[in-house]
Amino acid sequence: MSKIAIDVMGGDNAPVEIIKGCVEASKETDSTLILVGDKDIIIKELKKYTYPSNRIKILHASEVVTMEDSPTEVIRRKKDSSMVVGLNLLKDKKADAFVSAGNTGALLAGGTFIVRRLEGVQRPALASLIPTDKGYSLLMDCGANTDAKATYLEQFARMGDIYMRELKGIDNPSVGLINIGVEEEKGNTVVKEAYKLLQDSSMNFIGNVEARDISMGEADVLICDGFVGNIVLKQMEGFGLWIFKLLKEELTQNPIRKIGAAIIMPALKGLKDKFDYSEQGGAPLLGLNGLVVKTHGSAKAKQVKHTILQSAKLADQDVVGKIKQNISI
């Protein structure tokens, strides 16, 4: 079975919620979990729970990467941080995946310099499954490359195509380019050039997808640079939260509405579940020579658990090997 390393010191709710998430995950997977971080803290936290102790290991790391650390300096300056130790574990093939909720920039830089890119890959990209009317679309890049070249975008599409085909069993995934209009000549310089590259590729490229159509599930794979992808992802989250806030305000305005609200509560719950990001786990950083998975900085135990379970699945499915095999073709 696969071995999943977890950075228990990274993220807004580390280490308590991360360790709790590990414990919860350990009950639902046969994978071995390697908790990387301050040994004393981990031992103390683990004492709170019962768990299959043969499947939870501890690897001590004395330092912690903070949000203030410069991404490019982390590798040099914090060699004994939970993040760097975890990435080295992955590089040395002592773990099959590494999960972190910590500093995204540092994880990207560390992933690229320690785990290294797969041969032929220009830039790794964060890939997130986002909920749509048809199920899910894979949005990439979600934040790894704020300045992208057209050739990067074309490669993101190829990695996304492989992901949806090999790991999600979608036959001929449709690939769309996020743009400000459907016409070929729309967009900025990079996007226009990427359009041509995608059109000339053998992928099932369906053209530009306007932001208005993202939620309808227009394409299985949605391509954009990391700046735009991050905006799309976070706006969805923020706008969704706001709508629920407004709905709550409207529904509690008077006693009659409160009665109606009580009746339709299951409907609202159904709707909310659709947008529950904590069940969607994290975003793998595709294109590296090892499986690095970023989860939300504010992730709590539930999301950590789902990210670990998802990472174990991706490791078992050999996502890295599948991309390696197909990217150079």
Next chain:
Amino acid sequence: MSKIAIDVMGGDNAPVEIIKGCVEASKETDSTLILVGDKDIIIKELKKYTYPSNRIKILHASEVVTMEDSPTEVIRRKKDSSMVVGLNLLKDKKADAFVSAGNTGALLAGGTFIVRRLEGVQRPALASLIPTDKGYSLLMDCGANTDAKATYLEQFARMGDIYMRELKGIDNPSVGLINIGVEEEKGNTVVKEAYKLLQDSSMNFIGNVEARDISMGEADVLICDGFVGNIVLKQMEGFGLWIFKLLKEELTQNPIRKIGAAIIMPALKGLKDKFDYSEQGGAPLLGLNGLVVKTHGSAKAKQVKHTILQSAKLADQDVVGKIKQNISI
């Protein structure tokens, strides 16, 4: 009173809905409306309605700009199109504003080449008021400049600041830069440079605003390039529509839920009104030597009406003069 010219031939629902919108607007404003387009069609359509005939004029234009027309060629090749005739009317000061639902690219190119930029303005920008938890934020640019330089962004902020200060009466408008993180060093090359320019300005710059916080109304003025702005605007629209679709599906799933839905209908209506784009009119193209207002390509009569009323107000408030006075300071 002001004179508002309207391109009745532009947009998905032209000319029927545009003309209907003009008639509806004529009953709510003292401005004179100049309907620019095919005379015969306009006369035929106007016969359907009663309206204050002294306030609706017709200006014949024999050609129509289509979505397929190349923006840069419209001025040369379609000199007698409703769009070019309307823009010339504005240039010659025979109209105080020009409203169009037509080809955005052509309107931008035509606005820049015919109406011209105000002295000192590098690029005009589309400014949209978007609904937020605190009321409205001005989002700009919403699609005029897909490739922007940092200095453009700084100028968009200055125009937005003037708009909110002078026309919306907000004392010291907060200005935020849309970015993928709140930290100063976040973002792409252009955004990082713009951050420094904004920080050095005298504006009330509050720093980066993450997409997740847009809907909470973090800043009065939200700055981004036209690619990102268009994505933000359209995703909001599409995601909102999807949520209402899901809500409807959930609420009609069984008879009990239908009863609950009937009780809370006023609450849902209240929520929907908050996102009703048709009441928000259009987006002025700020930075030109005349007031050009773009409304939604799919605008129907109601939105056309609101855009005309909003344009009349902006013309009366002399938005162009206010920007002219303040931009060079």
